[in-house]
Structure formats: structure tokens, C-alpha cells
Amino acid sequence: MPTHGAAAGKTRSRGCFITFEGIDGAGKSSQIAAVVALLRARGIDVDQSREPGGTPLGERLRELLLHEPMHLETEAMLMFAARREHLAARIEPALAAGRWVVCDRFSDATFAYQVGGRGLAREKFEALEAWVHPGLQPDLTLLFDLPPDIAAGRVASTGVDPDRFEREQRDFFERVRGAYLERARQAPQRIRVIDANRPPEVIRTEIERIVAEALSA
Ligand SMILES: Nc1ncnc2c1ncn2[C@@H]1O[C@H](COP(=O)(O)OP(=O)(O)O)[C@@H](O)[C@H]1O
Ligand SMILES: Cc1cn([C@H]2C[C@H](O)[C@@H](COP(=O)(O)OP(=O)(O)O)O2)c(=O)[nH]c1=O
Numbered sequence: 420m421p422t423h424g425a426a427a428g429k430t431r432s433r434g435c436f437i438t439f440e441g442i443d444g445a446g447k448s449s450q451i452a453a454v455v456a457l458l459r460a461r462g463i464d465v466d467q468s469r470e471p472g473g474t475p476l477g478e479r480l481r482e483l484l485l486h487e488p489m490h491l492e493t494e495a496m497l498m499f500a501a502r503r504e505h506l507a508a509r510i511e512p513a514l515a516a517g518r519w520v521v522c523d524r525f526s527d528a529t530f531a532y533q534v535g536g537r538g539l540a541r542e543k544f545e546a547l548e549a550w551v552h553p554g555l556q557p558d559l560t561l562l563f564d565l566p567p568d569i570a571a572g573r574v575a576s577t578g579v580d581p582d583r584f585e586r587e588q589r590d591f592f593e594r595v596r597g598a599y600l601e602r603a604r605q606a607p608q609r610i611r612v613i614d615a616n617r618p619p620e621v622i623r624t625e626i627e628r629i630v631a632e633a634l635s636a
Contacts, residue, residue, distance in 0.1 A: 441563030535598020
């Protein structure tokens, strides 16, 4: 974990990159604001963002990705095109300036949804990842893990019209969940699996402990 020199009043160092992941309805959006508030209360300069999106172009690509039917490989490449722009225009400059970046989803989501959920060839995912962000991964990823039937119930209860991904069936989300857990097993130091089938306050306490650990590392 990089030092948080700006917060501690030491020499400014590279910022920390934290991502949130999980299937739709896992509850990550509800917790991101709390983490950002916690970090800001500690004097850390935080840029909160999301994928797909995070830049004007990325948000336009998000609209297409969430609503326009397309080939699986088009979908994967557009996710990485939006990410390339996001890294160049926002993430890299922020981290280089010592700001922290808290992002709702990153490349683990492409592994989970496009490789796990849709069946994109792994080598194609790996090639895109190596092209778009060689040597860069989040410093910490909080993976919200939840059975798909419970997550689907939560999504339905919001009353918001489901997008192209949210309309997928349970077996799709079983594969997405499995791919996320596989990715977590490959990078256990970086990806912390959170049992999201608990009350929000309990999850929040656990996340605050993990982030506090990151702060003191
Ligand atoms: N731990 C939780 N227990 C029960 N309901 C939750 C929990 N966390 C979030 N929710 C509810 O589930 C819905 C989806 O949560 P949200 O944070 O938008 O999920 P995500 O961003 O992971 O798709 C919202 O209505 C939210 O209030
Ligand atoms: C970043 C990313 C998102 N997605 C999908 C997951 C989500 O269904 C959708 C939008 O993400 P998000 O806004 O996080 O959805 P929600 O808040 O409802 O959980 O995009 C991918 O399929 N691949 C990706 O690389």
C-alpha cells in the first residue's frame, strides 16, 4: 500500500487506488459513500469515480454498454476503451498527484462479467488488460459476495428499470460470482472478499477496519 503522505503531512507520494466489485445488487454503491467520507475525514484527498464511465467519453460509452445490444467482444473492447480514457484523463493523474481514487468497478468486473458471465476467451481479456494497464492493479479491492437470488431481490426492490446486465438470468450471475471468487483466489492480498449477506452496518464496520488497516500500512 502506498504511504498516504499528504494526509500525514509527510512528503507527497503516489495515491492509493481502491476498487469496489460484486454482482449487481450486492450493495457496493451503498458502502462507497461511507468509505469516501471516512477517508476525507482523515484528511485524504479522494477522487470518487465509476466504470464504465468516469469521463465524459466514458459516460457516453456507458450508455451504449448498458442499453445497446452488441457482440460480446465489442462489449469487452468498449469496457477497455472507456477504461483507457479513464486511466489517462483521471486515474493516473490523480494517483500521480497523491490523490486517492475510489472506483466503483475496474478490470476485475471485465474478468467476472465478460469472461465469466459471457464466455470471452481469457487470453483476449489478458491481452486487453496488458495493453490498457500494464503493471497497474488496484492497491485494494473490496469484493461484495452474495448469492445471486438475494442480489436479484435487492435489484428488483429498487424499482428502477433494469439495464442489459441486470436483466440477465440467475445462471449468468452464478458464473459472474464464480469468476470474481476465482480472481480473488488468484490475488488474495489485493482482493478482500466481503460477505455481503449481512446488515449494512455490520458490513460497514468490517470495511472501515480493512480501510483503516490500509491507512496504517
Ligand atoms: N446489506 C444490505 N442488506 C440489505 N439490502 C441492502 C444491503 N446493501 C444494499 N442494500 C439494498 O440493495 C439495493 C442495491 O444496493 P446497491 O448498493 O445499489 O448495490 P450495487 O451497487 O452493488 O448494485 C438497494 O436498494 C440497497 O438499499
Ligand atoms: C466495469 C464493468 C462493468 N460491467 C457491468 C456490470 C454492471 O452490470 C454494469 C454497470 O455497473 P454498475 O454501475 O456498477 O452497476 P450497479 O451499480 O447496478 O451494480 O456494467 C461489465 O460487465 N464489465 C465491466 O468491465
